[in-house]
Amino acid sequence: MVNKANPKNKIYAIEVNNLIKNFGNLTAVNNISFSVNEGEIYGLLGPNGAGKTTTILILTTMLSLTSGNVRIFDKDIINKNIIRQMIGIVFQDPTLDEDLTAFENLDFHARLYNIKVNKKQIINNVLKLVELEDKADKQVKSFSGGMKRRLEIARSFMHEPKILFLDEPTIGLDPQTRRKIWDYIKKLNEKQKITIILTTHYLEEADELCNRVSIIDHGKIIKTGTPKELKSSFGGDIILINIEKKQEFKKILLNSAFIKSIKQTKTGLEIIVNKDGTKLIPKIVELAAKSKININSIALKQHTLEDVFISLTGKNIRDSTPDASEKMKLKFGGRR
Amino acid sequence: MTNLLKAIYTIWLREILRFVKSKSRLVGSIAQPFIWLAIVGVGLNAAFKMTNNISYLSFMAIGIMGMTILFNSLFAGINVIWDRQFGFLKEILVAPISRIGIVLGKIFGSTTISVIMALIVLIIVLLFGIISIKSITFLGIITAIIFMILTSVTFVGMGLIIATNVDNIEGFQVLMNFLVMPLFFLSGALFPITSSTPEWLQIVSKIDPLFYAIDGIRGSLTKISVYPVQFDLLIVFIVAVVLVLIADIMFRKIEGK
Ligand SMILES: Nc1ncnc2c1ncn2[C@@H]1O[C@H](COP(=O)(O)OP(=O)(O)OP(=O)(O)O)[C@@H](O)[C@H]1O
Numbered sequence: 001m002v003n004k005a006n007p008k009n010k011i012y013a014i015e016v017n018n019l020i021k022n023f024g025n026l027t028a029v030n031n032i033s034f035s036v037n038e039g040e041i042y043g044l045l046g047p048n049g050a051g052k053t054t055t056i057l058i059l060t061t062m063l064s065l066t067s068g069n070v071r072i073f074d075k076d077i078i079n080k081n082i083i084r085q086m087i088g089i090v091f092q093d094p095t096l097d098e099d100l101t102a103f104e105n106l107d108f109h110a111r112l113y114n115i116k117v118n119k120k121q122i123i124n125n126v127l128k129l130v131e132l133e134d135k136a137d138k139q140v141k142s143f144s145g146g147m148k149r150r151l152e153i154a155r156s157f158m159h160e161p162k163i164l165f166l167d168e169p170t171i172g173l174d175p176q177t178r179r180k181i182w183d184y185i186k187k188l189n190e191k192q193k194i195t196i197i198l199t200t201h202y203l204e205e206a207d208e209l210c211n212r213v214s215i216i217d218h219g220k221i222i223k224t225g226t227p228k229e230l231k232s233s234f235g236g237d238i239i240l241i242n243i244e245k246k247q248e249f250k251k252i253l254l255n256s257a258f259i260k261s262i263k264q265t266k267t268g269l270e271i272i273v274n275k276d277g278t279k280l281i282p283k284i285v286e287l288a289a290k291s292k293i294n295i296n297s298i299a300l301k302q303h304t305l306e307d308v309f310i311s312l313t314g315k316n317i318r319d320s321t322p323d324a325s326e327k328m329k330l331k332f333g334g335r336r
Numbered sequence: 337m338t339n340l341l342k343a344i345y346t347i348w349l350r351e352i353l354r355f356v357k358s359k360s361r362l363v364g365s366i367a368q369p370f371i372w373l374a375i376v377g378v379g380l381n382a383a384f385k386m387t388n389n390i391s392y393l394s395f396m397a398i399g400i401m402g403m404t405i406l407f408n409s410l411f412a413g414i415n416v417i418w419d420r421q422f423g424f425l426k427e428i429l430v431a432p433i434s435r436i437g438i439v440l441g442k443i444f445g446s447t448t449i450s451v452i453m454a455l456i457v458l459i460i461v462l463l464f465g466i467i468s469i470k471s472i473t474f475l476g477i478i479t480a481i482i483f484m485i486l487t488s489v490t491f492v493g494m495g496l497i498i499a500t501n502v503d504n505i506e507g508f509q510v511l512m513n514f515l516v517m518p519l520f521f522l523s524g525a526l527f528p529i530t531s532s533t534p535e536w537l538q539i540v541s542k543i544d545p546l547f548y549a550i551d552g553i554r555g556s557l558t559k560i561s562v563y564p565v566q567f568d569l570l571i572v573f574i575v576a577v578v579l580v581l582i583a584d585i586m587f588r589k590i591e592g593k
């Protein structure tokens with residue numbers, strides 16, 4: 001990636017320039033650059049081993065970088081203590097003291113971050129937000145995976161960080177819990193104006209939450225944009241028609257302006273359109289009716305980030321082969 | 337400075353909280369010394385005749401205080417492996433608190449626990465008259481407590497150094513056999529190291545820091561020691577400081593993975 005020019009000397013929440021991280025002779029992060037605006041939810045999307053966690057750990061002062069430059073609100077991450085004051089993080093793997101209760105975990109956090117005023121109230125508030133207020137005095141040991149994750153999220157913003165890092169916040173959780181966590185994340189971003197950077201390999205998560213996304217593979221950013229941009233750069237929606245008179249209808253359709261291309265399939269036609277597919281379906285039905293052509297069924301397929309991902313990397317995000325060390329993680333987290 | 341103190345206090349508090357909450361650890365650290373005293377102590381007391389007219393049991397009781405400190409401190413230090421394994425260490429490391437604060441908090445927390453345990457042993461030993469209360473001076477008790485504190489700091493430090501270098505639990509058993517047992521047996525806790533002890537044993541004993549600690553505690557409480565108490569104190573102090581410094585350096589190097 002070319003280092004984006006920054007003519008106005010704008011201050012970004014996060015500014016990463018030419019970041020490289022080597023582990024021995026393995027390059028986990030290979031010269032990436034990106035910047036996150038204040039107030040944004042930014043996603044790093046990529047398969048296992050892409051370098052997402054490594055990037056997050058460097059940005060949060062937990063790992064040294066091999067080369068490059070990272071600034072958080074214009075402070076170089078060399079200033080570890082200043083950076084640590086400004087950030088909150090939910091690590092990929094759990095980091096709770098399971099022998100302590102939920103309240104004690106949060107109380108410990110409050111002490112670490114020197115929260116003294118209204119400590120009890122702050123703890124109760126964050127517990128309420130993640131709907132764990134009635135579990136405050138239960139040992140974390142007894143919590144389900146989803147409850148632990150919610151508690152970690154509650155803890156991560158207790159000290160009112162300016163930026164929140166979430167490393168695969170919903171990995172291994174059931175769909176309902178994931179929805180809930182998405183809601184908390186949105187609330188935090190909207191109500192408390194926290195800038196959020198999250199990693200995920202769930203495409204619908206990035207689609208649902210992120211203002212902008214960088215797709216990472218093998219330590220490199222291969223594309224950055226809003227989910228919408230990424231999807232539309234890829235091409236229009238696809239309309240599938242089940243029809244007998246394929247040839248005839250194809251000719252009729254080719255005269256319409258909204259058609260990008262048409263392919264004949266066994267059962268009918270596959271049309272790629274250049275506009276919002278939902279609005280075009282009535283038009284197509286109308287055309288067919290005019291020419292007295294009978295449509296058996298009609299279906300709309302909209303592009304997902306998944307399609308973008310496949311077209312960019314040539315592989316499905318879930319099929320990308322992880323190396324041995326990551327198989328465990330995959331077993332743990334991939335439940336699709 | 338106040339920030340440093342706060343960091344130390346926070347970490348210290350967690351150590352204490354965890355100890356109080358863990359019933360098995362609590363029971364174990366109290367029961368162990370008494371099992372030693374009641375079985376090994378009483379058994380060998382009947383078989384041994386000490387050269388200088390003290391009973392074997394009163395000799396060994398002080399060794400058991402040393403043992404209590406050794407085990408509690410070393411394991412408390414090594415416990416950081418668990419914090420690493422279960423990820424909690426990351427929560428601490430990513431917080432804006434100084435690294436030396438973390439190290440000192442851990443050391444003071446575990447030292448508090450170890451010294452209390454050793455004092456419980458001392459109280460029981462006095463109550464049972466294994467060591468006669470009359471022979472003990474106030475200064476002697478204070479000096480003994482200073483020895484206990486320094487010894488504990490030494491071994492928590494040693495535990496931390498090990499924990500920052502070994503990141504798997506499997507290494508634990510190996511350590512137990514190749515470090516803890518020799519440290520314990522060579523310390524003169526169970527049998528006196530004197531000029532009649534084989535020379536090689538005398539030499540290796542002298543590189544065991546626990547040897548000086550136990551010798552110092554014996555000197556303080558019963559006035560019978562191999563070296564002058566001041567000398568023991570000097571050695572134990574130097575070893576403690578060196579290990580804390582090394583632990584601090586090691587700790588700064590751990591990264592978040
Ligand atoms: N401490 C380390 N030592 C050696 N190699 C490492 C280390 N940490 C990560 N790697 C390697 O760096 C690469 C990137 O790992 P990273 O954990 O950043 O990936 P990720 O995108 O977070 O993947 P996942 O989705 O599985 O969490 C992988 O090939 C991994 O094996």
Ligand SMILES: [Mg+2]
Nearest residue numbers: 052053054092
């Ligand atoms: Mg990761």
